[in-house]
Amino acid sequence: MKHSTFIWFFSPTALAMILFIAFPIVSVLVQSVHAPHKAVLVEVETCTPLVGCTIETSIDQEATRELREEKPIGRFIGLEIFSDRGHLAISEVKESWSSSTNLNEFFKKLGNLPFYRAMAFTLTFTFIVTPLVVIVGFLVALNVNALHERIKGVVVFFSLLPFVITPLIGALVLFWMIDSRGVLGSAIQWIFADPNLSLKASTGLMWISLIVYGVWHAAPFAFVIFYAGLQTLPADQLEAAQIDGATRTQQVRYVVLPHLMPLVSFVALIQLMDNFRVFEPIVGFNASAHAQSLSWFIFNDLGGETRQLSSASATSVLTIIGVTILLLPVLRRTWRDFMEKAK
Amino acid sequence: MTLASKRRSVSLRIIIYIFAALWLLIAAFPFVWTFWGSFKVELDFFSVANWTNALTGERTIAEYGQPFTDAGYEGAWIKEEFWRNVINTFIVCFFVVCTSLTIGTLGGYALSRSGYRYTLILLIAALIFRAMPPITLVSGYMLPFFEWNVWGILPTTIIVLVAINQPFTLWMLHSFFQNIPKELDESAKVDGCSQFKAFRLVIIPVMWPGVITTGLFSFLLAYNDFAITSMLLSEDNRTMVPQIAAFLGTTYTEGNVMFAVAAVVSAAAPLFILVMFFQRQIVSGLTAGAVKG
Numbered sequence: 001m002k003h004s005t006f007i008w009f010f011s012p013t014a015l016a017m018i019l020f021i022a023f024p025i026v027s028v029l030v031q032s033v034h035a036p037h038k039a040v041l042v043e044v045e046t047c048t049p050l051v052g053c054t055i056e057t058s059i060d061q062e063a064t065r066e067l068r069e070e071k072p073i074g075r076f077i078g079l080e081i082f083s084d085r086g087h088l089a090i091s092e093v094k095e096s097w098s099s100s101t102n103l104n105e106f107f108k109k110l111g112n113l114p115f116y117r118a119m120a121f122t123l124t125f126t127f128i129v130t131p132l133v134v135i136v137g138f139l140v141a142l143n144v145n146a147l148h149e150r151i152k153g154v155v156v157f158f159s160l161l162p163f164v165i166t167p168l169i170g171a172l173v174l175f176w177m178i179d180s181r182g183v184l185g186s187a188i189q190w191i192f193a194d195p196n197l198s199l200k201a202s203t204g205l206m207w208i209s210l211i212v213y214g215v216w217h218a219a220p221f222a223f224v225i226f227y228a229g230l231q232t233l234p235a236d237q238l239e240a241a242q243i244d245g246a247t248r249t250q251q252v253r254y255v256v257l258p259h260l261m262p263l264v265s266f267v268a269l270i271q272l273m274d275n276f277r278v279f280e281p282i283v284g285f286n287a288s289a290h291a292q293s294l295s296w297f298i299f300n301d302l303g304g305e306t307r308q309l310s311s312a313s314a315t316s317v318l319t320i321i322g323v324t325i326l327l328l329p330v331l332r333r334t335w336r337d338f339m340e341k342a343k
Numbered sequence: 344m345t346l347a348s349k350r351r352s353v354s355l356r357i358i359i360y361i362f363a364a365l366w367l368l369i370a371a372f373p374f375v376w377t378f379w380g381s382f383k384v385e386l387d388f389f390s391v392a393n394w395t396n397a398l399t400g401e402r403t404i405a406e407y408g409q410p411f412t413d414a415g416y417e418g419a420w421i422k423e424e425f426w427r428n429v430i431n432t433f434i435v436c437f438f439v440v441c442t443s444l445t446i447g448t449l450g451g452y453a454l455s456r457s458g459y460r461y462t463l464i465l466l467i468a469a470l471i472f473r474a475m476p477p478i479t480l481v482s483g484y485m486l487p488f489f490e491w492n493v494w495g496i497l498p499t500t501i502i503v504l505v506a507i508n509q510p511f512t513l514w515m516l517h518s519f520f521q522n523i524p525k526e527l528d529e530s531a532k533v534d535g536c537s538q539f540k541a542f543r544l545v546i547i548p549v550m551w552p553g554v555i556t557t558g559l560f561s562f563l564l565a566y567n568d569f570a571i572t573s574m575l576l577s578e579d580n581r582t583m584v585p586q587i588a589a590f591l592g593t594t595y596t597e598g599n600v601m602f603a604v605a606a607v608v609s610a611a612a613p614l615f616i617l618v619m620f621f622q623r624q625i626v627s628g629l630t631a632g633a634v635k636g
Contacts, residue, residue: 001457005538009453012446013509020506021472024483072490143362155363158371160618160625166567168584169607173373181389228630277476280569283588295478302481302574309482316479327474334470338463
């Protein structure tokens, strides 16, 4: 295809992506080093006879508005927002490092800083949910593959539902069930014989609930991928293993698993990125008191009456950096695949 | 696999079916339960007295004389005017799917037919864009949209969702077009067609399976989005998902939780129908992504 024809075909989609993905990323970067203008203050000296003169400071509304209209982006403040308490909290971290006698104490102090608390949850969530999704998806795929042909379709239909459902809606559906008055909530109270047990009240239980949601939502994705992979498993390989007297576990271990390995790494990489941006379940579970994520911080900064664009932008930049780190292996893999194909 | 199934023992077969039943329960029970409960009153759905009330609807009978009531749906759809949000959602989804498929098909086709190095760079760029959480982009939209006075309206959200959709659409359609033999449009070009005419006459008639699959995923992205729609739409223009989130804030205080439950069931229903009719396409779309990496 000629370059000029390519440009004609590609320009609409390129334009959309440049305008609404590339520019916003730049805009976020710029905003994260700017803060809203301070109000312009004027000092007015009023002198009254006998009392004397007083200097009053007031906001010059007009000048402030002019300044804001002239430069809506605000004033340049460098990396100040990144280092403030709501983000990387550099001075607080230094302070707690020097004042702590051991690591335990240091981490406890870190846990009081919002950014590190959110990172703690996000990383715990990401690195627990991802392997669980792979394991559950693999087990279900093996299981469904062994079912009778006729009911496979039905099982696949129901399996797709948690994955296809709107994340917020899926989270709400689970949340209402684990409510202390909901069916699962009552069941848990009954199992532990504690009528006051509430998943919403404790941080640990809330994290577990969120992780359960994460696995429930994403396991079907892993299942579908692995299930499709199982269909391409060459039957003669399995038969050869059976003739050699391999037990069922050995067949899975030495034949099925190696065959699915590329898919396992694919699912794991996608899941790492998806789980890192965990957001909707925190809203759906109303869990922000116990668990926050970077995405939730951005949402929280942007919502409400005061839109804290600078703070949200700084968190966005930090999130983008995190996602990029997780993305590097995927990029390497894509590059390698392409180069191999090109050979 | 016939050999394996013949040798499967009875006990193993029982375990397999128990496990399958358990998985079905985990995957489907929350939906069945919520659907059933949406026709009850709040005191049955969230029952302090006895969880079986949610099944039998004891309080619902006491209040309405029958075990089922559509009070939640009436409250959500009529009193809270949820139908407006439903219409908004379908407007947004329709235009997002149409626009992103139109420009995505052209772009994906070009990527699959151009052998130059820059196609790889463009695909990698699309992959990076795809990985960006949409909510990180929102703070970049706010200021310009306020300045141009386009914040809060449906067209803005549609364009943003189309753009966010593009990387995925490009990847998906790129791999579909690669499976259509190049010889088809090459021979049309030899016969004197321009590239565009070859695309129109030769490729368009055979591309529909791929386009439909990609369209399904575009629809799901637009339909399921919460981050963009909740941030970029004003109160009057909300789609279903941000409206449900807004319900939560108000209904928990007013005691109208059943409105939210009814709204959730209403918003989930179209997705069920979608999976029912397009199960095969969704599965093939998911696996196409996996195979291509």
